Amino acid sequence: MAVISLPHPTARRNPPAASYEALEAALRSAVRGEVRFDAGARAAYSTDASNYRQVPIAVVCPRDVDDAVEAVRVCHEHDVPLLNRGGGTSLGGECCNVAVVLDWTKHVRGVESVDVDARTAVILPGTTLDDANAVLREHDLIIGPKPATHSHCTIGGMVGNNSCGATAQWSGTTAENVARLEILTYDGRRMWVGPGEGDEDIRRALRELYDRYADRIATRFPDIPRRISGYNLPALADLDLARALVGTESTCVTVLRVEIRLLRPPPHLVTVVLGYPDIASAGDAAPSVATHQPIQLEGLDEKLLRYEREEHRPTEILDMLPAGRAWLMAELGGETPQEARAAAERLAGDRGVILEDELRERLIKVREAGLATTARTPNGPDAWPGWEDSAVAPERLGDYLRALLKLLDEYGYGATSLYGHFGHGCVHCSIPFDLTSVDGIKAYRSFVERAARLCVEHGGSLSGEHGDGQARGELLRTMYGDDIVRAFEEFKAVFDPRNRMNPGKVVHARPLDHDLRLGADYAPAQPATHFGYHEDDGSFARAALRCAGVGECRRSAPDGGVMCPSFQVTRDEEHSTRGRARLLFEMVNGGVIDDGWRSEAVRDSLDLCLACKGCRSDCPVQVDMATYKAEFLSHHYAGRIRPRDHYSLGWLPAAAQAAALAPGLANTIARSKTAKRLAGIDPRRSVPRFAPARxxxxxxxxxxxxxxxxxxxxxxxxxxxxxxxxxxxxxxxxxxxxxxxxxxxxxxxxxxxxxxxxxxxxxxxxxxxxxxxxxxxxxxxxxxxxxxxxxxxxxxxxxxxxxxxxxxxxxxxxxxxxxxxxxxxxxxxxxxxxxxxxxxxxxxxxxxxxxxxxxxxxxxxxxxxxxxxxxxxxxxxxxxxxxxxxxxxxxxxxxxxxxxxxxxxxxxxxxxxxxxxxxxxxxxxxxxxxxxxxxxxxxxxxxxxxxxxxxxx
Known part of the structure; x- marks a missing residue:
């Protein structure tokens, strides 16, 4: 097959990058961790799970907290933007920027201390939630909020986004669970903040800010469980700087450590599922179900379940649900199995289904797969975030859902599935926006502007847990008005007067239809390929776009899955399935990676892919990196000399037939160190013996x-x-x-x-x-x-x-x-x-x-x-x-x-x-x-x- 030149001649190009030689030299001198200015690292961090793409200046993986402090110092000296990043699963674009990205997840992890009596723990920001809870469960304690990404989201990221998850029905938001934060301002002030703590100059400035805006803060902030949009200015009433900084999305400070309050979980859990004729009726019923004090109260519609079946997920559990086209699933707890069961029976009555143990866990996994399930469906268009987590008062949820469905139908987005944390009035959805044409992008902007007004009319918050970033930062005036947005700007300026912390997000936000990962100029190369990519319309470029950024490949603790073995060892983003997919996306689009199939950056990223195919089943959108790797290697080495093991081990079946002629001699040769080296085989490896006869x-x-x-x-x-x-x-x-x-x-x-x-x-x-x-x-x-x-x-x-x-x-x-x-x-x-x-x-x-x-x-x-x-x-x-x-x-x-x-x-x-x-x-x-x-x-x-x-x- 002929070698196809990549990228496509009409592919987008990034504007010429400024010269950062002095910055690079300074970072390499000061930082003990990894400092990456290469195309591979910048490509891997060019986007998160959102619609946005902004190629970073560099990526730094600090070795420890003090190393991160040094990195911030160097960025300040060189006056360059800075972005702190955790799991990189944000849906609003807050985890991508033209900045130096500080990735905490590789090294700065761990539970530093646990105070069992006070029920608090001090945790490093790169620690994943599941890893932290694995330690805390030894004390019969956990961190309460549990996002669907709990296996790979980080404590620092949860603080940045004010994460919630399904269990916030019981635990409250992250802000309600944070006790204190150790923070670092861009100009180098390091301190612990919390009730009564913090730099006195900062506290004075924030006290004055609150006094100036107190009457408007009292009236413009909706009193709902999931008010995540904007900065948490009501926390300034008692100058709780920790709570005020939760949810600021790396736009104000760098979080160095988190002291978080812990909860004792109910030892026994049971789930009740109730059926309803439609999703709005389920929304109507949520407040009455919430009176049973569930730990989780989730809503699901029939579209979500249909999409999961179409994607061949293990959905046998869905056959056990009660009749209906929408469902509420309420998780109830108890100190004993009998107590939990009795609570479930009171709620279920004669129309609910009670699920326990493994069946309960299986249904929760179906719900947690919602984002990836709806991102790409076999029989429908791709769907995207952009209006994915609005929240209203639970008692107004049913009416809001009816109005939202009407608006979706008006714009031709009727295939959208609606589900979410209904006990808190939070609605999730991925919407089939057309983000590749001028008219489609205009419709996207028009829809989210109208949806924002609709949400505000129902007393809601534009974001119910995913934050604002770039997707909703521009819309905050719709929710809060000019005065409160001005207060947000002043709040940020107290900590970051030069606007160097994650600029263009939340406040002073870049337009929501700019910096799109696709955009009206999206024109990827469409090379001829060996594999058919039948589920991607025969397009390698579409296969490279398949990754939704959910980050399941970044799980830090083996849990019976396979994906992604090399990331589990190296913890490099480029060695995750997501990171490799990002590099392939950049390869076919051009800009950061311009040498197409010949790219050494892509080759190096794929080099540690074991071709295990674990991603084919474990990835929520079935990215098949083993196939993509084989395709890439085919073109990369076309007409070139390959690594020696490609000839020796790649041609093993032919060699085995030849060895059958004289197996004894073949074994003697194959086991010699000289032959191993010539064949590209590690001399320390034992080579299996050929059988005496075939x-x-x-x-x-x-x-x-x-x-x-x-x-x-x-x-x-x-x-x-x-x-x-x-x-x-x-x-x-x-x-x-x-x-x-x-x-x-x-x-x-x-x-x-x-x-x-x-x-x-x-x-x-x-x-x-x-x-x-x-x-x-x-x-x-x-x-x-x-x-x-x-x-x-x-x-x-x-x-x-x-x-x-x-x-x-x-x-x-x-x-x-x-x-x-x-x-x-x-x-x-x-x-x-x-x-x-x-x-x-x-x-x-x-x-x-x-x-x-x-x-x-x-x-x-x-x-x-x-x-x-x-x-x-x-x-x-x-x-x-x-x-x-x-x-x-x-x-x-x-x-x-x-x-x-x-x-x-x-x-x-x-x-x-x-x-x-x-x-x-x-x-x-x-x-x-x-x-x-x-x-x-x-x-x-x-x-x-x-x-x-x-x-x-």
């Missing part, structure tokens, strides 16, 4: 007896055939015992995985074409295909349709491919061997990333339970080897660090009689190479032992 040749000669369940095609993948023939033999024994006749391909075939993962897509396409043509007669006869290696099996399910499109035989192969477990569960329900012994056999199962992301693992669990295996899974997802990734010296540290997050400690700690199961060749190799003393087994080997009535050797 089992596929023996299987082709062998005649499988006919079985009552008919024939099944066993796909003899390159890894199993070359390195683990015993697994293939065990699988044959299992399939025949289950009642299948086993047939194998008449010649050597391959899925092309190693060529795909190294971006050699032309070769991969030819290899796959040969495989599809070879298997076509079996596929047309309806034979199921069984794969033993998860990564190879996943190619048929995922990569093959993307590469071959509507090819009928390729489609058959994709649809007819099974894992061993899924075939036995679905087609051999009577197959129920048992391992010997009265007690279940304990086992640690390392679920392969591609099983998690593409193939599913539920059938494996069912089958293992059926044969008498008690399964536990390590908390961390990826083993870290990931094919050729972990075999290279440059990736060694990251690879092993991924494994040490959960897998290897769990294996080492396992009892001697505990089995270790790992279907993935890479997973087994990683465990073997770590010298854990455990020999990992494939499911086929365990099943075969059960068939024979023997213990697993």
């Amino acid at each position: 089992i596929d040749r023996w299987l082709r000669k062998r005649k499988s007896p006919p079985g009552p369940l008919g024939p099944v095609l066993l796909f003899t993948d390159s890894f199993t055939t070359a390195f683990a023939p015993g697994i293939a033999a065990a699988a044959v024994g299992v399939l025949e015992a289950a009642g299948f006749e086993v047939v194998v391909p008449p010649r050597t075939v391959c899925c092309g995985l190693t060529w795909i993962s190294t971006g050699q897509l032309g070769v991969a396409s030819r290899v796959l074409r040969r495989t599809v043509d070879t298997l076509a007669p079996y596929l047309r006869a309806g034979l199921p295909v069984v794969g033993l290696e998860p990564s190879c099996t996943a190619v048929f399910r995922s990569d093959l349709p993307e590469m071959f499109g509507r090819d009928q035989d390729a489609d058959r192969l994709s649809r007819q491919t099974h894992t061993l477990a899924s075939l036995l569960v679905s087609r051999a329900p009577g197959f129920r061997p048992r391992l010997p012994g009265d007690e279940p056999v304990r086992a640690i199962v390392q679920k392969h990333c591609h099983q998690h992301a593409v193939l599913g693992f539920d059938d494996d669990r069912r089958l293992l339970d059926r044969i008498g295996v008690d399964v536990s899974e390590p908390a961390s997802g990826c083993c870290g080897l990931a094919g050729n990734f972990g075999m290279t010296a440059a990736h060694r540290d990251v690879s092993l660090a991924c494994a040490e997050q959960g897998l290897l400690p769990a294996v080492r700690a396992a009892a001697p009689d505990t089995l270790v199961l790992a279907d993935g060749f890479s997973c087994r190799t990683q465990i073997d190479d770590a010298n854990t003393g455990k020999r990992p087994r494939h499911l086929a080997e365990v099943l075969h032992a059960a068939v024979r009535g023997r213990r697993v050797p």
